């Protein structure tokens with residue numbers, strides 16, 4: 633990928649305000665989307681005012697997640713919240729819990745030390761956290 637953005641013929645740098653995927657708050661940045669299109673019917677989109685552009689947590693969520701063990705609900709195919717993969721075959725729904733590390737090790741037996749994140753399917757997440 634090159635660092636230069638491809639300008640949109642209609643919308644120029646096409647700015648958007650990135651919002652945190654996890655809490656929905658503004659991340660305090662501006663992202664220049666440039667030309668966005670699906671290469672088919674919609675060749676040149678105007679970026680919405682607010683947009684989730686990736687799964688990078690905002691400062692607040694980062695702080696929160698750093699306190700313990702983060703469990704994220706995810707599906708293995710696109711869901712109503714996310715059409716974007718976070719990892720191969722992992723589509724987070726945005727629901728997450730931060731557990732105390734000791735609690736996480738009690739719930740998930742055999743966790744490797746140093747692991748601080750896990751994905752759970754919807755059924756398991758709901759069973760554990762409601």
Ligand SMILES: [Zn+2]
Nearest residue numbers: 652655690693
């Ligand atoms: Zn956040």
